[in-house]
Amino acid sequence: NAGVTQTPKFRVLKTGQSMTLLCAQDMNHEYMYWYRQDPGMGLRLIHYSVGEGTTAKGEVPDGYNVSRLKKQNFLLGLESAAPSQTSVYFCASSGGTANEKLFFGSGTQLSVL
């Protein structure tokens, strides 16, 4: 049982390049989330999904897009990367019922030059 798996673990992009981060969970969770964490800061919610085929904006959605075509996968896309998007990205999932705890992946360190 792998839990929440994120790929890749590290990535370096040039400004303007695009990329997709993949999050996969094997716990049959309904809810999935993408957060970003800047140095010394807490996590900020980018986008989330409450079920297959649904997505919604979080606190800091600009510059990102997401898709949830399959229940177990949640993709985060950067269409035109900017240096301000240099951060650590964490994916999480939860069952979605009242007060379910979040399970996090190990993160993706993204640097945009």
Add this chain to the structure above:
Amino acid sequence: LAKTTQPISMDSYEGQEVNITCSHNNIATNDYITWYQQFPSQGPRFIIQGYKTKVTNEVASLFIPADRKSSTLSLPRVSLSDTAVYYCLVGASGYSSASKIIFGSGTRLSIRP
């Protein structure tokens, strides 16, 4: 949305009991209080959750007074491996609350030998 306030940092020594207090004056009736632990280069990990009074598990205890406007995470006999950032979250998960799972800056706990 209930905002939380917790100390930015705390220091302690191995073998001591550590108490981290979180203030949440605007907690709603159906909100739970949840604590997460984050080690460097890892995603946050669930520690404990409670609604009122006291909750204890194999890792920590959570004390919640009757007015629920604050909570205290208690770590008994800490070791060097307890050095981490601890986040206090207040909210209720579920469809209408998925976007409201907000992580603050957390408390950076440093344990010395």
